[in-house]
Amino acid sequence: MALNFLGFYSLYKYMSSNFIPHCSTLFTKMASSYSFMAFVSCYILILLLLLGNTSAHNLKTNYYSSSCPNVFQVIKPVVKSAIFGEKRLGASLLRLFFHDCFVNGCDASVLLDDTANFKGEKTAGPNNNSIRGFSVIDKIKLHVEKACPGVVSCADILAIAARDSVVILGGPNWEVKLGRRDSRTASFSKANTNLPSPASNLSGLISDFSSQGLSFKDMVALSGGHTIGKARCISFRGHIYNDKNINSNFAKERQAKCPKQVGSGDFNLAPLDLQTPNLFDNKYYKNLINHKGLLHSDQVLFNNGPADSLVKTYASSTTTFFSHFVTAMIKMGDIKPLTGSKGEIRKNCRKII
Ligand code: HEM
Ligand SMILES: *[C@@H]1O[C@H](CO)[C@@H](O)[C@H](O)[C@H]1NC(C)=O
Ligand SMILES: *[C@@H]1O[C@H](CO)[C@@H](O)[C@H](O)[C@H]1NC(C)=O
Numbered sequence: 001m002a003l004n005f006l007g008f009y010s011l012y013k014y015m016s017s018n019f020i021p022h023c024s025t026l027f028t029k030m031a032s033s034y035s036f037m038a039f040v041s042c043y044i045l046i047l048l049l050l051l052g053n054t055s056a057h058n059l060k061t062n063y064y065s066s067s068c069p070n071v072f073q074v075i076k077p078v079v080k081s082a083i084f085g086e087k088r089l090g091a092s093l094l095r096l097f098f099h100d101c102f103v104n105g106c107d108a109s110v111l112l113d114d115t116a117n118f119k120g121e122k123t124a125g126p127n128n129n130s131i132r133g134f135s136v137i138d139k140i141k142l143h144v145e146k147a148c149p150g151v152v153s154c155a156d157i158l159a160i161a162a163r164d165s166v167v168i169l170g171g172p173n174w175e176v177k178l179g180r181r182d183s184r185t186a187s188f189s190k191a192n193t194n195l196p197s198p199a200s201n202l203s204g205l206i207s208d209f210s211s212q213g214l215s216f217k218d219m220v221a222l223s224g225g226h227t228i229g230k231a232r233c234i235s236f237r238g239h240i241y242n243d244k245n246i247n248s249n250f251a252k253e254r255q256a257k258c259p260k261q262v263g264s265g266d267f268n269l270a271p272l273d274l275q276t277p278n279l280f281d282n283k284y285y286k287n288l289i290n291h292k293g294l295l296h297s298d299q300v301l302f303n304n305g306p307a308d309s310l311v312k313t314y315a316s317s318t319t320t321f322f323s324h325f326v327t328a329m330i331k332m333g334d335i336k337p338l339t340g341s342k343g344e345i346r347k348n349c350r351k352i353i
Helices: 005-030 036-052 071-085 088-101 134-147 154-168 188-194 202-210 216-227 233-242 248-255 283-289 308-316 318-333
Strands: 230-232 269-271
Touching: 071 088, 071 134, 071 154, 088 134, 088 154, 088 216, 088 318, 134 154, 154 318, 202 216, 216 283, 216 308, 216 318, 230 233, 233 248, 233 269, 283 308, 308 318
Parallel strands: none
Antiparallel strands: 230 269
16 A cells, blocks of 8 residues: 555544544443444544545645745746637647646656657657647746746646636636646556547446546546547547437538548548637537537437436536536546655656756
């Protein structure tokens, strides 16, 4: 059991202030009215808490309040000017954070460049010729290093840039938990296995997200990230030619710029949300109800299956979608961060120190 020290310490404090007294009270009364079983189950409860606390870490929204109080004011204008220059970059930054968190946790592993003796995640199947926004991250890091040298991690920059992008494109705001450190490793193989495929069915998506500790509801809400950005023909060809659960006019429209022949027009782009590709809204779910989801993995969420009702809820209430999306983004940001003395604070997000 890889319990970290802080996890142990906070648990110890918690136990001594709350549980131990109860258990000892029980102990003293054991001989009289309380049963031995009650005493035992009290400690079993503590043991369960201990086991459930293995992912304990202490990300905090005010992590940089004294070490880099201006971090948000430094990052946001850089994200804003990038999105002003190219709207799609907001989508690209949101996706970078997702692709980071699903591979060994939110540790900026996705940002590491390949070198002669280091293979990173950038050329793994789901990432190769697809993930983008690295120069925006470089620019942010440059500004942040000027303001607070050696303090703010690239992993936290990804989390803040993803949130800022969502806000700038009209989505919900939330306080980002911080204190992640940067990895000294990356995993090409986990980038290939952990990231969900656009050809995935609903059970595949459920299992990919549950492996990360994310619920069915988190999965459906986070898929709403596809309310912005674009996909390549290679990612949706199967859906527009082979699937039945698709509006036929929509399929024809998409086929016009995505030839059936594999290898032909593979990199041609189409918006994930045909209505408002640069606005973070709930149109993605309305499209699904109209059978106009771009990816196979989008449309499986509305296919006479268990996700239909959530899709309908989000399609009819922006407020509910935003609130579930925020909850799920915070949960995703909590996936296995490096804290304490683990990892490092990179100087350049592309390189291990
Ligand atoms: C549910 C499982 C998911 C699958 C199967 C999936 C798959 C994909 C694929 C295939 C693309 C297009 C890539 C390309 O063709 O270059 C894409 C784009 C995108 N994804 Fe997802 N994704 C999923 C979940 C998410 C989540 C959880 C988020 C964030 C909350 C997200 C955010 C995005 C964004 C914003 C884009 C557009 C990026 C751009 O335009 O640069 N996706 N996704
Ligand atoms: C990534 O894409 C490039 C360019 O299309 C290709 O040459 C390369 O083989 C791909 N890398 C991997 C690991 O598939
Ligand atoms: C979903 O996909 C997986 C892997 O591709 C496959 O093994 C499984 O049978 C599929 N499940 C359903 C319900 O179609």
